[in-house]
Amino acid sequence: MAKIAVMGAGSWGTTFAKVLADNPANQVMLWARRDDIADEINTDNRNGDYLPGIALPKTLAASTDVAEVLSGATQVYLSVPSQSLRDNLEEWGSLLPKDAIVVSLMKGVEKDTGLRMSEVIEKVAGVDPSRICVVSGPNLSLEIAAEEPTASVASSVSEETRTAVAEAASNEYFTTFTNKDVIGTEFGGILKNLIAVAIGIVNGVGYGQNTKASIMTRGLAEVTRFAVAYGAKEKTMVGLAGLGDLIATSESSLSRNHKAGEMLGKGYTLREVQRRMAQTAEGLSSVAPILQLAKTKGISMPIVEQVQLVLDGKMNPRDIAPHLTHGADGPIGE
Numbered sequence: 359m360a361k362i363a364v365m366g367a368g369s370w371g372t373t374f375a376k377v378l379a380d381n382p383a384n385q386v387m388l389w390a391r392r393d394d395i396a397d398e399i400n401t402d403n404r405n406g407d408y409l410p411g412i413a414l415p416k417t418l419a420a421s422t423d424v425a426e427v428l429s430g431a432t433q434v435y436l437s438v439p440s441q442s443l444r445d446n447l448e449e450w451g452s453l454l455p456k457d458a459i460v461v462s463l464m465k466g467v468e469k470d471t472g473l474r475m476s477e478v479i480e481k482v483a484g485v486d487p488s489r490i491c492v493v494s495g496p497n498l499s500l501e502i503a504a505e506e507p508t509a510s511v512a513s514s515v516s517e518e519t520r521t522a523v524a525e526a527a528s529n530e531y532f533t534t535f536t537n538k539d540v541i542g543t544e545f546g547g548i549l550k551n552l553i554a555v556a557i558g559i560v561n562g563v564g565y566g567q568n569t570k571a572s573i574m575t576r577g578l579a580e581v582t583r584f585a586v587a588y589g590a591k592e593k594t595m596v597g598l599a600g601l602g603d604l605i606a607t608s609e610s611s612l613s614r615n616h617k618a619g620e621m622l623g624k625g626y627t628l629r630e631v632q633r634r635m636a637q638t639a640e641g642l643s644s645v646a647p648i649l650q651l652a653k654t655k656g657i658s659m660p661i662v663e664q665v666q667l668v669l670d671g672k673m674n675p676r677d678i679a680p681h682l683t684h685g686a687d688g689p690i691g692e
């Protein structure tokens with residue numbers, strides 16, 4: 359049996375550990391920051407704070423000891439907030455098994471550098487790109503933890519790596535496909551969070567389906583223009599990791615990015631929203647670095663720019679919708 363490590367026992371790390379442990383070929387160990395969470399997983403097979411009502415596989419073990427979790431792992435899945443990954447890797451670096459495949463489950467860019475998580479893994483932990491993989495798709499954790507049928511994508515420049523991850527991360531209710539467009543797969547997950555915040559805002563304001571469908575569609579055109587300019591394949595942006603994830607996240611009450619947007623739309627300030635969010639809403643931290651990257655390449659991102667104005671308290675959320683549905687250039691399918 360292959361030993362697999364999952365780092366981060368929040369909602370996605372725990373869910374993904376369950377996905378992996380529900381494949382009988384894997385022996386899975388989960389790293390938790392908190393002792394109480396590791397104890398609850400080991401004794402009650404539950405993680406009540408993050409996945410209420412979900413029974414975890416009895417074979418899933420948890421520990422707060424990084425060395426114990428990483429030792430002998432052939433695949434290491436990372437599921438911490440994007441803004442903490444650099445520090446985590448600096449701390450764990452020497453404990454990462456030399457030949458292990460390292461998989462990013464995260465959907466954010468680093469605030470200060472604009473780097474995607476696969477780039478942080480390569481630069482900070484010195485992992486060769488052939489051993490790096492990203493997994494992304496329409497993957498709301500609570501639905502998957504409840505074993506609702508779902509698909510995802512494993513992407514790596516190495517066929518061997520993406521195939522190994524897809525095999526490990528598939529079971530009766532979860533199917534992982536493969537592609538080699540790492541940039542598109544990763545940007546799909548990052549950028550849909552920003553559109554989900556925009557749709558949450560107009561939902562909070564009280565607009566209906568026409569406004570939201572318009573923003574979702576114009577949003578897809580906007581994020582596709584950005585991702586393609588950075589080397590993504592247009593096809594990826596209409597696949598599971600692009601359009602698929604945009605649909606899942608934009609409208610779901612389970613989405614933290616949608617929820618954060620909704621609070622902004624109801625008039626809460628960014629500071630209040632951050633205080634009320636118990637879980638990670640990556641979109642809030644990714645807006646500024648994505649706009650910086652857009653500026654570098656001269657790409658117009660009208661929807662994301664309006665979101666930034668609302669986050670900065672410079673635009674009343676009530677004024678956002680008209681701007682979001684006109685003014686975008688470069689239509690993809692209009």
Ligand SMILES: NC(=O)C1=CN([C@@H]2O[C@H](COP(=O)(O)OP(=O)(O)OC[C@H]3O[C@@H](n4cnc5c(N)ncnc54)[C@H](O)[C@@H]3O)[C@@H](O)[C@H]2O)C=CC1
Nearest residue numbers: 367368369370371437438442464465497498499637638640
């Ligand atoms: N929850 C979901 O449905 C999905 C989440 N993701 C992505 O997975 C990543 C993780 O998100 P979630 O698990 O949902 O977030 P979460 O907020 O549920 O959990 C975050 C985990 O990271 C830990 N953590 C927080 N600060 C830390 C630090 N400084 N060092 C180490 N660990 C720290 C927390 O203790 C917690 O275990 C994000 O990038 C998110 O976009 C991707 C797909 C689905």
Ligand SMILES: O=C(CO)COP(=O)(O)O
Nearest residue numbers: 495496497498613614615
């Ligand atoms: O990435 C996700 C679904 O694919 C989870 O979305 P949130 O981070 O907005 O909850």
